[in-house]
Structure formats: structure tokens, C-alpha cells
Amino acid sequence: MKRQYILTFCFACLFPLQTMAASTLIFANAWIAEAPPGVKVMAGYFDVVNTGSEEVLITEITSPEFGNIEFHRTVHEDGMMKMAAQPHVHVPPGKQVKLEPNGKHMMMFNPVYRFFHGDHVTLRISLSDGSKQTIKATVKAR
Amino acid sequence: MKKSNFPIQSLLLVAVAILSLVLGLWLSQKLGGKTLVPADLDATFLPSGKPLAPFSLVDQDGKAFDVDRLKGRWTFMFFGYTNCPDVCPTTLQTMKDAWKLLDKKSLDKTQMVFVSVDADRDPPAVLKKYVNYFHPDFIGVTGKPEQMDLLTRNIGILYGFEDPQPGRKDYVVNHSGQIVLIDPAANLRAVFSPPHDPQKIAGSFQKIRNLLE
Known part of the structure; x- marks a missing residue:
């Protein structure tokens, strides 16, 4: 019984650590490229830094303003620019990862309305440690 | 007498040889210079140009876009x-x-063309809104696959459609990232490869025009 208490205490101690792990990812410069009229797929970008000692994956991003969001990477292959779907964005410990034009990006499908330069979009980010973050991305002209 | 003429003949021969050399160098620069490639060009340049074979596409207003629309002006073309x-x-x-970055004189003789290889989703009305967003003078072009292929194969542009994922209507189109430059005689003249830089494109365009005009 005593051993069970000790284990419970240990888990209780670990739980805040897990919450703290979420804060090791710091997002910055989140922006979505303003798109021409009628376009149903937009691209979004951000910088993310992992200040922790463990790799963290960005497993999902959703937005109330978009139907769905996927991670893609533009690759130059076989003489063509291709979109390679990425299940996650890996953020290694102590590193910065940049999502940027002609590289890794969010592919954002079916905006609920047309966005213009200066608008803000909510991004709900799920991480591999089970935590979530909500950030705002600014719509910008390219 | 014979002895005294010898140096004069030799001098004359040397003079003729030097003159020939100078004239040859001058002529090679004057005439042959037309096919030289500028050393610091940020593009692949085709010294002789590659004539475009006939093709028949439509522009954003539903008007025919063919080889004749390329004649008399420089055309930048990108496919997507x-x-x-x-x-x-x-x-x-x-x-x-x-x-x-182009001066007004250049703008009058230049056109920017976006060619959509995805005619099903990009009819002229859609293209019109799209290109107009970037610049009202930009031209949007699309057309039937067989006509599109006449143009793309001719200038070495590749594209291909990926199958939509299950339960999805949208699909991805893979395509070349090059911007091509066509001269006013409808010859493919230069190819700009990604990543693109506006300064380099405008600078190389000016150098190519200086060379050919």
C-alpha cells in the first residue's frame, strides 16, 4: 500500500512536468499568405523554437476559420515542384524550425471567408506530449 | 638591290599580319558577339533560341492565345x-x-503570363480573378491537355496530377518551377530556375535584351 502511495506521488509529480514540456515550444511570426479571390487552399507559416531537451512533434493544427490544415513540404524532385505531405512537424531539442515559402508550410483548406492583409486567424496546435497551444496568425500580403 | 628590299618586304608582311589580327579580333567581337552569353547571367540562355511550335490555348477573357500572341514582345511564362x-x-x-523593376519602355514590350495546367478547376473566369490579383496587366492562360502538352513539351516544362486522397475532391498538381523567357520572335530564349529572385530576373532580362536588340 505504501508503495502504491509512493507511485501515485511520483505520477503526480510527473504531471506538472508534462505540462511544462508543452511550454518548451515557443511559436513566433505566425502568418498566412493572403490569397487571390476564389482560392480555396492557402499557405501558412511560423517559426517554432524548442527550448527543452526532448524532441516535440506538432501533431495537428486546427482552426475554426479553415476546413482542415495539413503539413506539407515543397520539394524539387524529378524536375518538378511537388507537395510532400508531412504527418508531423518535428522540432528537435534546442532547435528552431521555420515554416516558410517554398519549404515546409501549413496547407490550409477551405477558408470560411476571404481573408485580407491584417486579419487574424486562430490556430489550435496539438503537440506530441499531449498538450495544446492556441496562437494567432496574421494574414499578410506576400 | 635585292638585299636592300628584303627588310621592307618583311616589314610589310609583319604589318599585314598585325592588321589581319586586329581586323579579325574586331570582326569577331562585332559579329560573333551576338551569340556570346553574358558571363554573369542568372538564367540558362539559349544563344540561338528555340522556335515554339504552334499551340492553341485561351486567355482569361476566353480569347485565343497562340504563338501569334507571343510575337512582337518579350514574354515571361510560368506554369502552375x-x-x-x-x-x-x-x-x-x-x-x-x-x-x-522594369522601366516603362521595357514594360510596353513585355508580358507576364501565368499558364494553368489545371483547366478543369481553372476556367478563364477563375484565371481572370487570379492573375488580376497580382497585376491587372498579367495574362492568365489555360487550355485542353493536348494543346497544353504541345507547349509544355516544346519548352521542357513538366506537370502531373496526383490522385486525390480517398474521400477528397481536391488534388495536387506537380509542376516545374521554372520561369521561361520567350523572345519577340517566339523563340524560347532563357530559363530561370527556382529559387527566383526579382532583381536577378530583371537584371538578366536587361542583359539579354542588350545582347539581342
Whole structure:
């Protein structure tokens, strides 16, 4: 019984650590490229830094303003620019990862309305440690 | 007498040889210079140009867009599709930035053309809104696959459609990232490879024109 208490205490101690792990990812410069009229797929970008000692994956991003969001990477292959779907964005410990034009990006499908330069979009980010973050991305002209 | 003429003949021969050399160098620069490639060009340049074979596409107003629409002006051409979220709008923005760097004299003799290889989703009305967003003078072009292939194969542009994922209507189109430059006689003249830079495009365009005009 005593051993069970000790284990419970240990888990209780670990739980805040897990919450703290979420804060090791710091997002910055989140922006979505303003798109021409009628376009149903937009691209979004951000910088993310992992200040922790463990790799963290960005497993999902959703937005109330978009139907769905996927991670893609533009690759130059076989003489063509291709979109390679990425299940996650890996953020290694102590590193910065940049999502940027002609590289890794969010592919954002079916905006609920047309966005213009200066608008803000909510991004709900799920991480591999089970935590979530909500950030705002600014719509910008390219 | 014979002895005294010898040096004069030799001098004359040397003089003729030097003159020939100078004349040869001058002529090679004057005439042969037309096919030289500028050393610091940020593009692949085709010294002789490659004539474009006939093709028949339509522009954003539903008007015919064929080889005749390329004649008499320089044409920058990029291939993609309007549902392309990253590469196409980024490249069109670069073309717009390069366009802004051209002087008025150049603008009058230049056109920027976005060719959509995705005719099903990009009819002229869709293209019109799309290209107009970047610049009202930009031209949007699309057409039937067999006509599109006449143009793309001719200038070495590749494209291909990926199968839609299960339960999805949207699909991705893979395509070349090059911007091509066609001269006023409808010859493929230069190819700009990604990543694109407006300064380099505008600068190389000026050098090519200086060479050929």
C-alpha cells in the first residue's frame, strides 16, 4: 500500500512536468499568405523554437476559420515542384524550425471567408506530449 | 638591290599580319558577339533560341492565345494552377516584383503570363480573378491537355496530377518551377530556375535584351 502511495506521488509529480514540456515550444511570426479571390487552399507559416531537451512533434493544427490544415513540404524532385505531405512537424531539442515559402508550410483548406492583409486567424496546435497551444496568425500580403 | 628590299618586304608582311589580327579580333567581337552569353547571367540562355511550335490555348477573357500572341514582345511564362498554395503565388509575386523593376519602355514590350495546367478547376473566369490579383496587366492562360502538352513539351516544362486522397475532391498538381523567357520572335530564349529572385530576373532580362536588340 505504501508503495502504491509512493507511485501515485511520483505520477503526480510527473504531471506538472508534462505540462511544462508543452511550454518548451515557443511559436513566433505566425502568418498566412493572403490569397487571390476564389482560392480555396492557402499557405501558412511560423517559426517554432524548442527550448527543452526532448524532441516535440506538432501533431495537428486546427482552426475554426479553415476546413482542415495539413503539413506539407515543397520539394524539387524529378524536375518538378511537388507537395510532400508531412504527418508531423518535428522540432528537435534546442532547435528552431521555420515554416516558410517554398519549404515546409501549413496547407490550409477551405477558408470560411476571404481573408485580407491584417486579419487574424486562430490556430489550435496539438503537440506530441499531449498538450495544446492556441496562437494567432496574421494574414499578410506576400 | 635585292638585299636592300628584303627588310621592307618583311616589314610589310609583319604589318599585314598585325592588321589581319586586329581586323579579325574586331570582326569577331562585332559579329560573333551576338551569340556570346553574358558571363554573369542568372538564367540558362539559349544563344540561338528555340522556335515554339504552334499551340492553341485561351486567355482569361476566353480569347485565343497562340504563338501569334507571343510575337512582337518579350514574354515571361510560368506554369502552375490556382489551387497551388505555396509555389505559384510565391512565384507570381516574384514576377510582379520583377515587373516593378522594369522601366516603362521595357514594360510596353513585355508580358507576364501565368499558364494553368489545371483547366478543369481553372476556367478563364477563375484565371481572370487570379492573375488580376497580382497585376491587372498579367495574362492568365489555360487550355485542353493536348494543346497544353504541345507547349509544355516544346519548352521542357513538366506537370502531373496526383490522385486525390480517398474521400477528397481536391488534388495536387506537380509542376516545374521554372520561369521561361520567350523572345519577340517566339523563340524560347532563357530559363530561370527556382529559387527566383526579382532583381536577378530583371537584371538578366536587361542583359539579354542588350545582347539581342
